[in-house]
Amino acid sequence: MGRKRLHDAADGRPTVHTVAARAGVSIASASRVLNGVGGSAETVRRVREAAAAVGYVPNAIARSLQSQRTGLIAFAVEDIGNPVYVAMMRAIEAVVAESGRQLLVHATSGQVASETALLRRLAHRYVDGMIISPIRVTDSHVEAMTASPVPVVVIGQLPDAVPVDNVRTDSRTGAGLAVDHLVAGGRTRVAFLNGPLDTVPGVARDAGFRAAVARHGMSADLIEVGDFQYAAGRAAAERLLARSRPDAIVCANDLIAVGALHALLVSGLRVPEDVALVGMDDTELAQMSYPQISSVSLGSEIRGRLAAQLLLDRIADAGLPPRREQVPPSLVIRASSGGGA
Amino acid sequence: MGRKRLHDAADGRPTVHTVAARAGVSIASASRVLNGVGGSAETVRRVREAAAAVGYVPNAIARSLQSQRTGLIAFAVEDIGNPVYVAMMRAIEAVVAESGRQLLVHATSGQVASETALLRRLAHRYVDGMIISPIRVTDSHVEAMTASPVPVVVIGQLPDAVPVDNVRTDSRTGAGLAVDHLVAGGRTRVAFLNGPLDTVPGVARDAGFRAAVARHGMSADLIEVGDFQYAAGRAAAERLLARSRPDAIVCANDLIAVGALHALLVSGLRVPEDVALVGMDDTELAQMSYPQISSVSLGSEIRGRLAAQLLLDRIADAGLPPRREQVPPSLVIRASSGGGA
DNA sequence: GCTCCTTGTGTAAACGTTTCCGGAAGTCTG
DNA sequence: CAGACTTCCGGAAACGTTTACACAAGGAGC
Incomplete structure (x- = not known):
């Protein structure tokens, strides 16, 4: 029906409009209920029921556009075949998941070009932050990292002057x-x-x-x-x-x-x-x-965990001074x- | 200045409005030039120059919201520590990268709950498609896969009745x-x-x-x-x-x-x-x-490559009948x- | 010189959310 | 019972893009 098409998304899936219309409330109210903030008992019931009935799932993209954050953290690694990075990844993933975010992994093959391309792509804002463990650190790395609008944490050595959080070992x-x-x-x-x-x-x-x-x-x-x-x-x-x-x-x-x-x-x-x-x-x-x-x-697990923590802290407060953690070898x-x- | 704030993004980064204002054209023209479609020589020059001057980078989220696609492909794998998945990942990544998309990897730890959660999250539309290699296939897997609004390809066996692209071996x-x-x-x-x-x-x-x-x-x-x-x-x-x-x-x-x-x-x-x-x-x-x-x-590389190809084909044409590829062991x-x- | 087509442009409407703001209704206080 | 305060609601404006549409200007064809 015309009515329905007006509220559904282009691909026919329900939107918050669909839910609101079905529940007989405004989209503002529907959104509030769906986010668990406010709403009278009756409104909550009607919206919940409508959402369940049409199988509503919020569109993460639209939400991200509005909220300015995606809930995604990237881990860029040169050789995913090296178990040391797998260990780091597991540690990072644990911390990231606990914060309610998702981790995604990029393999860079250790190519400087590919790594800096990835760093630059951060400017597109597709992730909320990135942990990178480059084995080569070039000027273009440094430039891309400092220019990045989203926080970057480096696992590995970095010139002292570079104002980027990092965790290193010796x-x-x-x-x-x-x-x-x-x-x-x-x-x-x-x-x-x-x-x-x-x-x-x-x-x-x-x-x-x-x-x-x-x-x-x-x-x-x-x-x-x-x-x-x-x-x-x-x-x-x-x-x-x-x-x-x-x-x-x-x-x-x-x-x-x-x-x-x-x-x-x-x-x-x-x-x-x-x-x-x-x-x-x-x-x-x-x-x-x-x-x-x-x-x-x-200390790969420790370094991974620390890096993740540093990143989350910086996402929470961009004003923090750059921090540096050191993990001793044994x-x-x-x-x-x-x-x- | 007020002028500037009006056109910049909330975080102070330039938007297409910033570029358009600086170039003295409408945002439509700016957008067209930036996407390489249309524009007179003079307009192109001015927009390019303005974009370079302010360091404009398009916001991928906003673009995705409009275009209804993210350019991201997910690979969900139960144990990233197992080299066989690393091999698959490399093969998939090659195909995916060639199509101009990016691959991201999710580790599910083989938890059924975590895998189905991931599949359900597909409904949020954060990726354009997913390749998954589950070692257990439960009813909730099947349900989540068939209900998914974005294409899913399975590497591994699947009940014959399930209308999902898959590549299997024997x-x-x-x-x-x-x-x-x-x-x-x-x-x-x-x-x-x-x-x-x-x-x-x-x-x-x-x-x-x-x-x-x-x-x-x-x-x-x-x-x-x-x-x-x-x-x-x-x-x-x-x-x-x-x-x-x-x-x-x-x-x-x-x-x-x-x-x-x-x-x-x-x-x-x-x-x-x-x-x-x-x-x-x-x-x-x-x-x-x-x-x-x-x-x-x-044939892990072959399976990975085939899976990626199947997925890209389906993204290009959702109407395709479900396909099934078989790779013989040796x-x-x-x-x-x-x-x- | 008139029409017709092409080319370039700007306005405005999407995409699907969240949230600010003003108003209506209800509750409490004195 | 008047006023102040709270709670809930809906309209509308964001978020930063792309794109349909209308319109203007210019050249070609007669």
């Missing part, structure tokens, strides 16, 4: 912990398999490793660089074994460590008897391997370095 | 492939570590395993059930070894297989010499293990069952 020290542990276990030829040196974690871990071996009076020549993936770790370990014979290997993350473990076992070396191994990030991958891999924990010793079972 | 046959391969390799005591029997893949794989062992005249008593996780796989394998001595194990997915491998190695058994192992899903986990694990591929043989390196 993977430089973390790499040192790994070396110290191996040296304490009597290892004298400690190698390092790192990720790219044009990444923030790459340089931090490189510095940490070099400082640590120097501290122990050892040379830092057993270094191989690839990317932060399994295949690269395996390839790097093969290159390393082809040119030298280390008795311990520190890896810049667990994916690399699993790759290295594979290479070691293939070449007939025993872990930890012949070569001790330590990973980083302390992901479930480290526990799933055999032998289980010692790993430097960088070493989890397992069989691959001669520890636990 | 993991029943897949389990059979694994058994056949092991028997052909001379194994006679083949066990099966499965996921929960109240899940769709759980029952399919159970049926496939039972049919296959029966076909070979073997009994199906070496079955342990847990959930689809690493820890459950490891525990199930330990239970199995405590009560029997199989010479081959089929696992309902790769996570379980990695857990089983761990248990086998811990108990001093050699793989594949003492016990052969076959997983399912053919994820990167299977290749990362040592020895590498044979696995039944269920066995990838690796070292854990005596094959390759």
Whole structure:
């Protein structure tokens, strides 16, 4: 009927007009009842009944346009295949869900262009805030983040001058912990398999490793660089074994460590008897391997939780001064370095 | 100035009114230029310049309200920690991105309540479509899917009567492939570590395993059930070894297989010499293990790609009859069952 | 020189909500 | 019972876009 078409949405679904008409009240009253604010007992009853009868569901887009917020939080991550990000995501999701919002995840493939595009898209206001964990931080990142009209929280290092909330760890020290542990276990030829040196974690871990071996009076020549993936770790370990014979290997993350473990076992070396191994990030991958891999924990769950909290706080009060949280690294010793079972 | 406030958004950001005023044209003209449709050379120049000068970015919410579409596609997945979903996600993302849309991922933790809540939330119209891969399909799932005003595509089995696009595989046959391969390799005591029997893949794989062992005249008593996780796989394998001595194990997915491998190695058994192992899903986990694990591929990338294509087609034309795609399983043989390196 | 078509423009009405504001009715106080 | 106060309601204006429609100006065709 004409009457009906006037109140339904373009696609024929009921709107607040439909409900109001059916209940015989104004749209203002209908909206109030549906939002649980005000309304006489009778009005509430009639509106509720009408809404149920037509199967009314509010249109989130329209609501967002009016309220200026979407209830969505984004988490942008470069490699969703890396369990460390899955751990962070779970922690973030818990906090976000508790605030009644929804988390959505974007995979950026670590492309700077794709990350900044995502950041810029924030200006479109499709989400209320974003948590991003970039492994490279370029000028265009910084510019896009500071220009963003919606709050951004960074998990990772950031130049001090950038006025953006962030939560960081100290993977430089973390790499040192790994070396110290191996040296304490009597290892004298400690190698390092790192990720790219044009990444923030790459340089931090490189510095940490070099400082640590120097501290122990050892040379830092057993270094191989690839990317932060399994295949690269395996390839790097093969290159390393082809040119030298280390008795311990520190890896810049667990994916690399699993790759290295594979290479070691293939070449007939025993872990930890012949070569001790330590990973980083302390992901479930480290526990799933055999032998289980010692790993430097960088507190991914904690960092995720803190980041989410920082973001929610800033959404609640945009005037807050930029905050910075630091999570200390710790070493989890397992069989691959001669520890636990 | 009052002038300015009149045209800017509530938060002080420029709107199309701001741009129009600055360019000295109507908002209609401004909008047309910004969308690249129409406008005289002079108007185009002025509007472009004004937009650049004030740093105008269109508000996606307002645009969506008008256009009735958001350009967002959701992928709902029960366990983002399972690499098979990561593989699907990558495939989906590729297709979705090519269509100029964005993919967002929701983790449901496999909770029926959470999945149906997500499906119902589709009615809010925040996304243009959703791909979901539920491991349990309840009546409330089916009801929520059919009632959804936005298209839904299911990856996985679905009752035939449900008029929803879906892409399925045949993991029943897949389990059979694994058994056949092991028997052909001379194994006679083949066990099966499965996921929960109240899940769709759980029952399919159970049926496939039972049919296959029966076909070979073997009994199906070496079955342990847990959930689809690493820890459950490891525990199930330990239970199995405590009560029997199989010479081959089929696992309902790769996570379980990695857990089983761990248990086998811990108990001093050699793989594949003492016990052969076959997983399912053919994820990167299977290749990362040592020895590498044979696995039944269920074509996750292909399924993801097909699902995305189905969804985009339906978004383009809602009138399409429901479609159904089938991807055959295939066995990838690796070292854990005596094959390759 | 008149009509007809094309092109460009502006006004205004959507899209589906929420909310401000003024008024009507009811309740309490003295 | 008059006045002040509360409660509830409806009209209308937002939120920031896109777009249907009407109209004006200009060129082509006769």
